[in-house]
Amino acid sequence: MAINKAYNQYIKNSIFTSSPEELTLMLYNGLVKFIMQARHAIDENETEKAHNSIVRAEEIILEFISTLDMKYDISKNLAALYDYMYRRLLEANIKKDAAILEEVLGMAKELRDTWAQAMKIAKRSPAKDTGEPAAK
Numbered sequence: 001m002a003i004n005k006a007y008n009q010y011i012k013n014s015i016f017t018s019s020p021e022e023l024t025l026m027l028y029n030g031l032v033k034f035i036m037q038a039r040h041a042i043d044e045n046e047t048e049k050a051h052n053s054i055v056r057a058e059e060i061i062l063e064f065i066s067t068l069d070m071k072y073d074i075s076k077n078l079a080a081l082y083d084y085m086y087r088r089l090l091e092a093n094i095k096k097d098a099a100i101l102e103e104v105l106g107m108a109k110e111l112r113d114t115w116a117q118a119m120k121i122a123k124r125s126p127a128k129d130t131g132e133p134a135a136k
Contacts, residue, residue, distance in 0.1 A: 021119050028112035031060045035108055038092070039101045047096060054093040054101075057108075061086045081107070 018026065038053035065082045068075040085104050092100035 021115075021122070025112070025115055025119065027060050027063065028108065028115055031057055031108045032105065032112055034060070035089075035101055035105045039098050039105065042096050042098045042101070050096055051093060054089055057104075058086060058089050058093075061089065081111075 034053045034057040038050045038057065041047075041050035041053060061082050065079060065086070068079055068082075070076060070079070085107055088100050088104050091097065092104070
């Protein structure tokens, strides 16, 4: 019980002390995790667990959509991709279709990996606003 409480506090601290970029990566990781949980639940015929995991993945996609800054072209492209992923998750939930989850999982992993790579590149690049080098 005490270990669980300490772990939960650690997670809260991680969230509160993370940069926006790190929080986005956490959301991508959560998206991947929930899709994988749903796929496993479908394989095990655990309908309620599959439903709950897919809903959590849908909520993450909705969060991504709601935080897009639509003044950038890439945001419009991401909005279309997120919308597609969301609709596919809805369909996977209705049909309890592992193949659809695999499709969305591939997209989620690619987005996550691209975001992680962009974070690494940004950390290596000099900061343009302050003229000081970015953190290493």
